[in-house]
Amino acid sequence: MSVETKAPVVVLVRPQLGENIGKAARAMLNFGLTEMRLVAPRDGWPNPAAGPAASGADVVLERAQVFETTAEAVADCANVYATTVRKRGVTKEVVTPEQAAQEVATQPGRSAFLFGPERSGLETADVALARKILTVPINPEFGSLNLAQAVILCAYEWSKRQALVQPTVEDILPPAPQEELEGLIIQMEEALDQRGYFRPAARAEASRLTMRNVLTRPGWNHLEVRTMRGIMRYLVKPPRQSDS
Amino acid sequence: MSVETKAPVVVLVRPQLGENIGKAARAMLNFGLTEMRLVAPRDGWPNPAAGPAASGADVVLERAQVFETTAEAVADCANVYATTVRKRGVTKEVVTPEQAAQEVATQPGRSAFLFGPERSGLETADVALARKILTVPINPEFGSLNLAQAVILCAYEWSKRQALVQPTVEDILPPAPQEELEGLIIQMEEALDQRGYFRPAARAEASRLTMRNVLTRPGWNHLEVRTMRGIMRYLVKPPRQSDS
Structure with missing residues (x-):
């Protein structure tokens, strides 16, 4: 399976602000993710506030697909991760962005990361669709991660696993003889x-x-x-x- | 040396918008960083736009120290990293956020991450103060990382090391302040x-x-x-x- 098809799908579930959809698109493209899916965006789609916030990541917004339900949005995905900032009382395995990135790169089938609405996060019914919970380990005394930040951390970890991200090749000179x-x-x-x-x-x-x-x-x-x-x-x- | 003193200082060099200073503070505190220093913030300090953008990370803003020059801001730091999104024509070692986090956690002496102004990035004179360059490996066709995003990736990588890193016993002397x-x-x-x-x-x-x-x-x-x-x-x- 090529790198292209191994890239995870980013699913924004009932996103509220168009601006945040745009910021998420920018965060994705910074680290090479291009496939965004939107589940019942509050203000409809397309949303004129998304474009300016995407700062040039228009290609992600243009290709975004819209679904009525989360189940439809991940119908073709084998490995669905529900992102939550804090661990929830559900009996599913909890992984870090790093672990999820590793799994996405190696396991068969398409993978999807679900992100909930800005204010409330994913609902239990959304989480129930997921195989695993993806939680960013965060300061226990101050967890305040917005949507785009959660997306960028997941995208960043994914990109670290990819061949396209060669560690910066250094052409610095060796020590003198x-x-x-x-x-x-x-x-x-x-x-x-x-x-x-x-x-x-x-x-x-x-x-x-x-x-x-x-x-x-x-x-x-x-x-x-x-x-x-x-x-x-x-x-x-x-x-x-x-x-x- | 305790974990507390190993935490890197985040230095915002000539930041332009108070809102971005607030967002950077929020990004820091999410991953346990609390020491922010500001070099000649464009609109002075304190800045009323910073607080709301910090979303509760007020403690970081309240403790922020202001300096006139970058040199003064890092005067007590042994290991200074200049962050740049793209590689620059300077003959310094370039490290990723992951490598920098590893070094910060294990090397002796205080460490500082320098972040440049939103629009232009660090100037050559700022970079000259640094021992190494810190570059986030990014999509070569779309690199559009804002200040708070750059800060959050560095802070996130640092926090990941905290659980793992045994305090390495270092008997070599740190670089001079x-x-x-x-x-x-x-x-x-x-x-x-x-x-x-x-x-x-x-x-x-x-x-x-x-x-x-x-x-x-x-x-x-x-x-x-x-x-x-x-x-x-x-x-x-x-x-x-x-x-x-």
Whole structure:
């Protein structure tokens, strides 16, 4: 099954504000989800308040399908998750967004995430359609997650599992070869030696080691070593007498 | 070190709308973060639009501290992350929210997440203060993450680690607080300035940034910073005439 068909469907059950539908669409598309279904949106559909709030995620809104009941909206889905902010008194397995994302990516059949109305959340009849409960672990003393935030956390976790989200490939430069670093260390040692830094002789060895450790730790790349060598050349010059 | 002190500081740099500051506070508190710092908020502070948007997270707003500059806001932080939605042309390591959360939980010293203004994001000078870049891997064809969403993803990842992370015993010293590093940078800038390093004026700013990045990268602890400051004091002396 391709990645495309493994992507979960986002089902907004009886959403109230068009603005929140738009924000949910934006949250979805940020993390590559495009299939939104709406169950009996309070103010009908399309809703003119949705578009501006979607900030460009119009494709999600344009393709959104509308259903009269939650059961119809998930009729083709094998794995339905009912999202709740707090655990409810139902005897179903409760998973985190992370666990759900893992399951969605690996289990056969289409998956759907159900999100309830902004004010009240899913009703018992909606939750009854779900195989599992999806709960975002939240601060027990302050749980105040809005619809779009709940959607974005689920979409984000899903996208983390996807191949399209390569961890950012880093083209940062490797540390400079040791001989370049050595050049900097020798340059600095010579300058310091000429200025009495390594006196008295009894502590010279320890001072040299300390200095070497400080300069080795950074893992500077060759550009950075070159910058430091340039800085060194200037530091040992006498200061200018005037600013002219 | 207790969990309390391991929680990252959330720094909003030049935030524009009070409403977004409130939403960020709500996002933080949902996942247990309480320390917000504001750098030069556009409309001053307190801002009457913040409270209603915080939906009850008033404690975060009440405790928020205001600073004039980003440098002051992170002066006591050892590990500063600059959040950017897209990769920037800077030679710093880029981490995901997940990786950053792992690091924050295990590395010594306080950590801070910098978030830029809504419209423009962090400026180069802000990014230069950071040890690493934090980037949310996002749909390459639609990246439209608002401030509160960026904050909530970082806070969420942090909170996920809290249950898992055993307090790692760290006997290495944390990076020096930012203000100590700043002392070294200023000392070096002054010495270089007196010696014409920042000429011509047209490239002075770029040279300052390069120097700052080279010195920020190492994550030197306070002993190492002290060593470098001692080295600096010797380098700018005139060399001794003889070896006697």
